Structure formats: structure tokens, C-alpha cells
Amino acid sequence: xxxxxxxxxxxxxxxxxxxxxxxxxxxxxxxxxxxxxxxxxxxxxxxxxxxxxxxxxxxxxxxxxxxxxxxxxxxxxxxxxxxxxxxxxxxxxxxxxxxxxxxxxxxxxxxxxxxxxxxxxxxxxxxxxxxxxxxxxxxxxxxxxxxxxxxxxxxxxxxxxxxxxxxxxxxxxxxxxxxxxxxxxxxxxxxxxxxxxxxxxxxxxxxxxxxxxxxxxxxxxxxxxxxxxxxxxxxxxxxxxxxxxxxxxxxxxxxxxxxxxxxxxxxxxxxxxxxxxxxxxxxxxxxxxxxxxxxxxxxxxxxxxxxxxxxxxxxxxxxxxxxxxxxxxxxxxxxxxxxxxxxxxxxxxxxxxxxxxxxxxxxxxxxxxxxxxxxxxxxxxxxxxxxxxxxxxxxxxxxxxxxxxxxxxxxxxxxxxxxxxxxxxxxxxxx
Numbered sequence: 507x508x509x510x511x512x513x514x515x516x517x518x519x520x521x522x523x524x525x526x527x528x529x530x531x532x533x534x535x536x537x538x539x540x541x542x543x544x545x546x547x548x549x550x551x552x553x554x555x556x557x558x559x560x561x562x563x564x565x566x567x568x569x570x571x572x573x574x575x576x577x578x579x580x581x582x583x584x585x586x587x588x589x590x591x592x593x594x595x596x597x598x599x600x601x602x603x604x605x606x607x608x609x610x611x612x613x614x615x616x617x618x619x620x621x622x623x624x625x626x627x628x629x630x631x632x633x634x635x636x637x638x639x640x641x642x643x644x645x646x647x648x649x650x651x652x653x654x655x656x657x658x659x660x661x662x663x664x665x666x667x668x669x670x671x672x673x674x675x676x677x678x679x680x681x682x683x684x685x686x687x688x689x690x691x692x693x694x695x696x697x698x699x700x701x702x703x704x705x706x707x708x709x710x711x712x713x714x715x716x717x718x719x720x721x722x723x724x725x726x727x728x729x730x731x732x733x734x735x736x737x738x739x740x741x742x743x744x745x746x747x748x749x750x751x752x753x754x755x756x757x758x759x760x761x762x763x764x765x766x767x768x769x770x771x772x773x774x775x776x777x778x779x780x781x782x783x784x785x786x787x788x789x790x791x792x793x794x795x796x797x798x799x800x801x802x803x804x805x806x807x808x809x810x811x812x813x814x815x816x817x818x819x820x821x822x823x824x825x826x827x828x829x830x831x832x833x834x835x836x837x838x839x840x841x842x843x844x845x846x847x848x849x850x851x852x853x854x855x856x857x858x859x860x861x862x863x864x865x866x867x868x869x870x871x872x873x874x875x876x877x878x879x880x881x882x883x884x885x886x887x888x889x890x891x892x893x894x895x896x897x898x899x900x901x902x903x904x905x906x907x908x909x910x911x912x913x914x915x916x917x918x919x920x921x922x923x924x925x926x927x928x929x930x931x932x933x934x935x936x937x
Contacts, residue, residue, distance in 0.1 A: 511573040514580055527572075533565075540566040546620065556620060560592045585609050595624050599650025635684040665692050669718030707752040708745075734761045738787025772820045802827045806853030843884065869896050873922025 513521050520526040529535035541548030550556035570580045590597045601607050612629055613622045626644030627634060633653055634644070647658040660667040677683035679697055680690045694712035695702060701721055702712070715726040729735040736743075748766055751757040763781035764771055770790055771781070784795040793813065797804040804811075816832055817825045829847035830837065836856055837847070850861035864870045883894040883901055898916035899906060905925055906916070919928050 509573070512575050513572045514574075514578050515576050517572060518576065537566045540570075555594060557593050595622075600652070601650050636687070637685050639686045639688065665690075670720070671718055704746075708749070709752060739789075740787050773822070774820070776821045777823065807855070808853050842881070869894070874924065875922055 509521075512518075517527070527536065527539055529539065541551060547556075547558050550559035553559055569582065572578075572580055574580070590602075613619050623629060625642045626648065627638070627642040630644060630653065640646075647656045649655055649657050676687070680687050682689060691697070693710040694716070695706070695710040698712060698721065702708075708715075714731075715724050717723050717725050749759050751759065760766075762779045763785070764775070764779045767781060767790065777784075784793050786792060786794050813822075819825075828845060829851070830845040833847060833856065843850070849866075850859040852858070852860060885894070895901065897914050898920070899910075899914040902916060902925060912919070916925075921927050921929060
């Protein structure tokens, strides 16, 4: 066969051996031989990457026809008509403005087009004021339309922009701006140290109380965030009044009342630390003790008596609970009936008494006994109580005309209506 013409300089060494580029009687196999030599292009075609990988099913010879002489140019590229969208780098923004960006700005004339850098830093290294500290993916912040205009999404970092922070310039927090953004502190105190009126006593978690809408606004929910609910006058107390030690330290703020109210404890600690059992948050001097939970429930007129009437000392526990301790002056019996005043008297009225002799003693009152004065029978004192005899003879000894001859069971013949009246038909036996 005849040679159609000389091949280009790059193929000259293959010119003598046709089978390096041609397969006899099979033109379709020629493209594979091309890609065997041009391995980079072949890889793009197989991976569908780059310009060649995005072309439709075309033969190499359609664009690259050889045998036109040593100096022939078989790569025909019209840069004015070239569709950059068929490459791996789509031109956007300022990149597609030909008056601003030329092909030579990215494609070095001494290198292949495919060797042009695809990262922003490849072309904008001189514009990188961060000195590489933020990596090479400039597109995270910068946009193609204007290099100086940033679009960084701060919510993707460990510090989300909210409230007044949105209007703060980057360099206010990033003191190494623009060289290094990564080392910016995350705690509030780093930027708001001058605003910290607590002088560091409350730690660095300013966001626990302050909000980003306004530093002066406080939104700390003491009831929900702590185990100590602020009630009554506690709501008006300044934080430093209770929080003497720095927050988040090993020394915890005490929650018992006496920790803050020790100087007001007139009981000198004798009643323990549970001040809330009697006192309340609205008024320390106002007592709300439920006396029903003590050994002496308040009933009747006791409910109207002032505490100090019974409690002579600040140690309430030493107050006696016996009636006589407070009602000694009211005891008209002069201890003849003992100290258990509650046996007859009640808390509704000291003057009124409701002693039921029939049910509460072994001696029922009937007949003339019902009209007698208590002291008529209760004449003998045993220990601290006057004890009355149960036998008839105990009171009627001077009326026993039998001189004890018939024993002490007077009720066998006599009746309680009248001692002189005898039971009809009774004949007592002589002893």
C-alpha cells in the first residue's frame, strides 16, 4: 500500500510500522491503539472524565487526522468556541468573563491543557491572605463572582452565629484575621472579658445566663436549671448574696437556709437547719409552722394564743406540754385534782368542763351523788392526785349506825337517793 503522506513529528518514529496505529481491515480498532499510547486520554475516556471522557462516541481520527506532513497540527482548538462545560471545571461567575479571565491565566502554554490546576489556590495563591492555614478549598468561603466577597456558613462550625454576633466583623473575634481563623476561642469570656462584671467568679460559660441578642439581658432559669427554686423574696436577691464562691468550682453553693440566714437564727442552731419548716420565703419573721405535726396539736382557744405565751425561750423544743405549766394560775383546785387538767377541761373553754364520771371511772354517779360537790368525795391525796374511795363506808362511815356490824356493803340495804331509806324486804345477816 502507498503512504498517504508524512506523519507529524511526534509520530515520526512510528511511521515505518503501520500496525502501530492501524489494524488491517478494521478501522474501528484504530482508536484503541491511539489510547494505548495516549494513556491519560484513554483513562479519561474509560472513566468518563475530562474533555475526552465527556465527548460522544467519536473516533480519534475525526479530530486528529495524520499524514499531513511533519509540521502539521492535528490538534485543532478554537478557544473562542470551546465549550468549557465539557471539562471537569465549569466556568462560573467571573471565570466566564473573557475580558477578565484569559485561557492563559489558568493554562500554562508550556504545559498540557489537562495539567491546568483545578483548585482555587492553583491560581489564587497570591490572593490567599490566610497563608494556606484554611486549606486549598477556597470555595468554602469565596465565590466566583467576586473573590473579596465571602459566603462562609458559620453554622457549620462549632460556633453558630446568632443575635448580635451576625453583625460583628470577623476580626473582632479572629484576632489573627485573616491569617488564621481556626484558632479563634469559643468561650464568651475571650471576647467579653471587659463586660464580665463578675470578674471571672461565675466561670466562662456566660451563655448560661446571658443571651446573644443583648449582653445585658439575663434569661437564666434558676428554677429549671438548679435544684433551688427562687420563691418569694429570693427572686429579688442579688446573685452574689448567695454565690460567694466561683461557679463551676469544687465549692458548691449551699442550699440550706442557715447558710445565708445564720445571723437571723435566734434559736442558735438548736432547731436544726430546716428553717423552712417554720419560716417562708416571703417574710422571715412570719411563722408558718403546722403545729399539728408536733407533740402538741393546737385546738380551740390555743389557736389564738401567741407563740411567746407558751414558748418562753427561743428554743421551742423546751416548752412543756402539760396544761398545768401554763394554767397554774387558773387551777382553782390548788392541785387537789392533780395536774391532768385535760381530764375535765378542754381547749374550747377553760371554764367549761365535760368530765363524764360514769364512763371514765369505776364509780357511776346516781341519786344524791349527782348533786354532790367533787370535794365531798375527793378528799384524800395520793401522789399528785386526789383519789376518792369507791366503797360507801369511805364517805358514810360517820353515818353507819351499825358500827360496822353489817360490813361495808351499805348498798345492799341503802339506796343512793337517800341513805336513810332502806330497800324493802332486806334482812341483812349479822356478821
